[in-house]
Amino acid sequence: MLDFTELWSPIRLTIELAAITTLALLVIGTPIAWWLARSKSRFKEIVATVVALPLVLPPTVLGFYLLVALGPDGPGGAIAGLYGARSLAFTFEGLVIGSVFYSMPFVVQPIRNAFEAFGERPLEVAATLRASPWDTFWSVAVPLARPGFMTGAVLGFAHTVGEFGVVLMIGGNIPGETRVLSVAIYDYVETLQWTQAHILAGGMLVFSFAVILGMTLLQKRLSGPSE
Amino acid sequence: MNGATIDAAFTGRLGAFQLDVAFTAPTRGITAIFGQSGCGKTSVLRCIAGLTRLPGRLSVGGDVWQDDASGVFRKPFRRPVGYVFQEASLFPHLSVAGNLTYGAKRATRRGGANGLAVDDVVDLLGIAPLLNRSPAALSGGERQRVAIGRALLSRPSLLLMDEPLAALDRFAKDEILPYLEAIQDSLAMPVLYVSHDISEVARLAAHMIVLNKGRKVAEGEVGQVLQRLDLHPATGRFEAGVIVTARVIGHDDAIKITHADLYGQKIDIPLVDAEPGHEIRLRVRARDVSLATDRPRGISIRNVIAGTITEINEEPDTAYAETLVDIGGAKLRARITRASVNDLDLSPGSPVYALVKSITFDRRAFAGETR
Numbered sequence: 001m002l003d004f005t006e007l008w009s010p011i012r013l014t015i016e017l018a019a020i021t022t023l024a025l026l027v028i029g030t031p032i033a034w035w036l037a038r039s040k041s042r043f044k045e046i047v048a049t050v051v052a053l054p055l056v057l058p059p060t061v062l063g064f065y066l067l068v069a070l071g072p073d074g075p076g077g078a079i080a081g082l083y084g085a086r087s088l089a090f091t092f093e094g095l096v097i098g099s100v101f102y103s104m105p106f107v108v109q110p111i112r113n114a115f116e117a118f119g120e121r122p123l124e125v126a127a128t129l130r131a132s133p134w135d136t137f138w139s140v141a142v143p144l145a146r147p148g149f150m151t152g153a154v155l156g157f158a159h160t161v162g163e164f165g166v167v168l169m170i171g172g173n174i175p176g177e178t179r180v181l182s183v184a185i186y187d188y189v190e191t192l193q194w195t196q197a198h199i200l201a202g203g204m205l206v207f208s209f210a211v212i213l214g215m216t217l218l219q220k221r222l223s224g225p226s227e
Numbered sequence: 228m229n230g231a232t233i234d235a236a237f238t239g240r241l242g243a244f245q246l247d248v249a250f251t252a253p254t255r256g257i258t259a260i261f262g263q264s265g266c267g268k269t270s271v272l273r274c275i276a277g278l279t280r281l282p283g284r285l286s287v288g289g290d291v292w293q294d295d296a297s298g299v300f301r302k303p304f305r306r307p308v309g310y311v312f313q314e315a316s317l318f319p320h321l322s323v324a325g326n327l328t329y330g331a332k333r334a335t336r337r338g339g340a341n342g343l344a345v346d347d348v349v350d351l352l353g354i355a356p357l358l359n360r361s362p363a364a365l366s367g368g369e370r371q372r373v374a375i376g377r378a379l380l381s382r383p384s385l386l387l388m389d390e391p392l393a394a395l396d397r398f399a400k401d402e403i404l405p406y407l408e409a410i411q412d413s414l415a416m417p418v419l420y421v422s423h424d425i426s427e428v429a430r431l432a433a434h435m436i437v438l439n440k441g442r443k444v445a446e447g448e449v450g451q452v453l454q455r456l457d458l459h460p461a462t463g464r465f466e467a468g469v470i471v472t473a474r475v476i477g478h479d480d481a482i483k484i485t486h487a488d489l490y491g492q493k494i495d496i497p498l499v500d501a502e503p504g505h506e507i508r509l510r511v512r513a514r515d516v517s518l519a520t521d522r523p524r525g526i527s528i529r530n531v532i533a534g535t536i537t538e539i540n541e542e543p544d545t546a547y548a549e550t551l552v553d554i555g556g557a558k559l560r561a562r563i564t565r566a567s568v569n570d571l572d573l574s575p576g577s578p579v580y581a582l583v584k585s586i587t588f589d590r591r592a593f594a595g596e597t598r
Contacts, residue, residue, distance in 0.1 A: 057302055121316050124278050129304035129330030129381045135306075139329075143320040162293035 007196060010184035011203075013065055017092070018160040021099040025107040025156045026149070028100065033108045033152075034137070037115035046110075052105045060114060062102060065168025070094045096173045099160045107156040108201060114148020115141060119155055147222040151215060158211045160202070233258075233385065233417065237274045237283035242478035246270055246281060247442040251436060254385075257411055257418040259432035259449070261425070267441040268421045272387050275419065276476050287385055288413070307334075310377030311388040317362035317368035330381025331551040343414070348376045351413065352406050368399030372406060379410070386410075386418040387577050392427060426587070427508045429453065429470055454558050455550065468512035471488055473556045475501045490556030491538050495529045496586045510587045513549060516561035517582040520571050531584040534559065536575055541565050554579050559583070 036048050054062055067089055070076030076088035076097070088094035118130055122144060126136040142149070164182040171178030173187060188197040236249035246267045252258040260268045273279035276291070280300065285293040292301045309330075315325050327345060332475075352372045366481040371391055378386060392400045408431065411418070422428050428435055428449065435452050437445040445452050450470040457512065459516050473487040479520060487507065501507050522531060535552035541548040548568050552559045559581050573579070 073353070121312070121317060122304070125310070125312070125318070126329075126386075127278070127318050127376065128276055128306075130304050130309055130333035131329075140318060140320075144318075146320075214408075217453075225578050 006142065007184075009199070009200060010179050011182045013092075013176065013179065014161055014181040017095055017099060018157045021103060021160045022107070022153050022157045024096065024100050025103060026153060029104060029107040029152065029156075030111060030149075033111035034141070035113055036108070036112045037125070051108050054078060054102050055105050059102070059165025060169055063166040066094075066170050068100045070097065075134050079203045084135070089170050090174060090178060092177050095167060095180070098166045098170045099163060100164055102166050103156045103159045106159045107152040110148045110151040110155065112148075114145035114151075117148075118144045127217070147219060148219060154211060154215050157206065158208065161207070230392070231288040233275075233285075233287050233419070235271070235275060235283070235285045237271065237281045237285075239281035240280070240334050241270055241279070244270075244441060247512035248438065248443050250415070250436050250443055250446055251421065252436070254432040255415065257420050257431050259428040259548075259597060260419060260421045260438060261428050261435050262423065262438035264354075264423055266438040268423075268438050269389055269543040270309075270423050271438070272389050272419060275385075276303060276308050276387055278310075280467070282484065286299070307382060307384045309381050309383035309386045311375050311378050311386070311391045313365075313390045313394050314553055315362070315374035315411040317365075317370055317373060317377070319362055321362075322361065323354065323360050323365070326362065326373055326377050327354075327358075327380055330377055333523050334382035335381075340508075343379055343382070345503060348379050351409055352376045366399065367395050368402045371395060371399070371403055375403075375406070375410070376571070379414070379416075383416065388418060388420045390421055390423070391515065393423075394444070404430065419580065425453075426510070427469075428506075430466075434496070453518075454560065467560060468510055468515075468560070469558060469560050470508055470510050471559070472506050472508055475499065475503050475505050475507060479501050488533065492554065494531050494532065494583070511583055512587075513560035513583040515558055515586075516552075516553070517584070518561050518563055518573070519580045519582060520573075520577070520581050523582065526582070528582045528584055532581045532583060534579060534581055536573055536577045536579055538575060539568060539573060541568065554581065573596060 013093075020172055032047075032051065036044060036051075036161075068074055070088040072087045076094065078087065080086060080091075085091070088097065091095050118141075121141050123136055126140045127133075131139060162182065163180075164186070167178065168179055168186075171180070171183070173179050173183050179187075181204065185197050188194070188200070206213045231254050233252040233254060236273050238247045240246075244267065245354070248267065248271055251382075252382075260271055262268050262305060266527050270279060270281075274281050274283065275285060275292075277300070282295050283293060284291075284295065291299050293299060307392070317323075318329065321329065327348070331345060339414045343594060349358070352375060354369070354372055357365060357369055357373065365373065375388075375391065391401060395403065404427075406517060410416075411431070420428075420432060428444045432435075434447070435445075436443060437452060450472075453467070453469050471489060473489045476486040476488050478485050478492070478498060480498070484495050484532055485497070485499045485501070487494050496509065499507060519531075520532075534548055535551040537553045537558065538551040539548055540550070542565075546564050547562055548565045550563060550573070552561055561581060567573070571577075
């Protein structure tokens with residue numbers, strides 16, 4: 001009576017979503033984190049607050065605004081119109097966009113902290129050794145901030161895996177498209193399929209435990225002997 | 228670069244601090260920027276490297292690096308400087324070898340001139356055994372040597388050193404000083420050396436600039452500047468003194484003494500490693516010199532030098548007076564009590580004998596230094 005392909009589909013979809021989201025966040029979040037760490041702009045803390053909003057906002061509020069933005073009358077709908085679709089809501093692409101906003105603080109914050117932690121000195125040293133700012137960023141800043149990147153990537157991935165409210169608002173429950181783990185569990189419980197709910201919930205429990213333990217051990221090792 | 232100079236002028240506010248400094252330094256040898264902490268010497272160095280931007284102008288050997296009038300400001304990475312910070316600031320994610328070649332690679336790409344070979348610098352600084360280590364595994368002195376090597380390898384046409392010894396203990400300092408001298412001997416590279424330690428300045432530099440509270444108070448050849456009696460607030464009382472040049476006559480190995488000729492007068496100093504005929508630089512602190520009106524007998528002090536007082540500077544509110552004694556070619560400073568000035572009836576023109584209790588050997592003098 002247990003259909004494993006039915007169970008596997010939300011797992012695969014969730015991993016795909018989390019991986020794409022994490023990648024996108026590293027690309028988008030790194031320049032934001034750099035700017036937040038280095039800029040002297042007055043608007044810096046305002047931008048930082050916007051990035052941090054998902055920490056506090058109920059996912060349904062974020063989901064509601066995303067739904068409006070991704071829907072046929074929002075900018076998401078306009079983009080979807082370019083390739084003949086009506087809307088980005090209730091699509092996998094829409095989920096990625098939503099997850100990027102939702103998990104942004106978990107990636108940006110650790111990277112920003114890492115950029116701030118080493119201060120100006122290594123960058124000044126690099127400049128006096130003829131490295132351009134772009135060169136310095138890749139050859140000094142990124143390697144020195146590596147622990148921050150690791151933490152950000154793991155947290156971003158894990159947090160996306162655990163997202164529920166936003167998915168419910170903008171993704172719905174379309175198998176193979178938007179039916180991710182958390183939604184699947186909710187659905188199984190609703191329909192009293194306890195065995196399936198148990199398997200997925202237990203898997204999530206083990207996964208979360210492993211992520212947090214692994215990260216703690218990793219950070220201990222990275223911040224250990226070298227300086 | 229022959230005949231060219233480093234011309235710098237910076238004016239502006241840094242936090243609660245007003246900097247207003249203009250100076251000219253030669254493009255050869257070590258020029259010390261000297262002053263008490265908080266006098267703005269590090270800020271001057273940062274302005275020259277372009278790390279801090281203050282209104283002003285700067286040209287090095289004819290190249291304009293900053294000129295606000297014509298809107299020129301070269302970014303730090305476009306200035307061929309080597310910068311040695313007070314803390315070695317090695318990149319922790321690179322090995323010693325990686326640190327050394329970091330600047331060398333980039334300077335080559337930018338077509339820097341007169342490249343030093345990595346091997347030569349490694350030999351010069353004695354860091355060959357450290358190449359594969361991580362910076363975290365080095366002692367303070369070793370780290371600073373690597374930092375100096377890294378700066379040298381970035382093909383600078385000007386080396387900037389910001390108190391490179393200040394963060395080190397006495398042992399590590401003594402370990403590095405000979406290397407700094409070796410650099411000066413073997414590389415024709417101008418160095419601006421920031422320090423608040425007069426003995427370091429006396430040992431290393433030929434030219435010096437004295438800063439006090441963000442302003443330049445003196446500039447010139449080290450020996451000349453140290454003779455001046457009016458620089459107390461900037462140089463500090465305790466270490467005040469002069470630098471003189473003497474010629475080695477011979478050694479007495481049995482009692483560990485070097486005999487030397489100081490402008491026609493014989494002096495004895497603790498044994499120095501220099502051939503007879505060589506010139507050596509000596510530092511005599513004002514507090515180590517006493518004055519007598521008659522040549523004393525039965526005294527343990529070996530160096531009694533005849534001279535004439537040229538200047539007496541009584542310090543109000545203290546018991547002391549600073550005097551300047553011409554010994555026929557150079558001047559000694561003597562710090563004596565005002566009571567003695569009265570009792571011995573000293574005045575400019577008085578013939579005196581300077582009793583020198585201790586003489587510090589700085590280093591062999593270099594060709595081209597005048598006595």
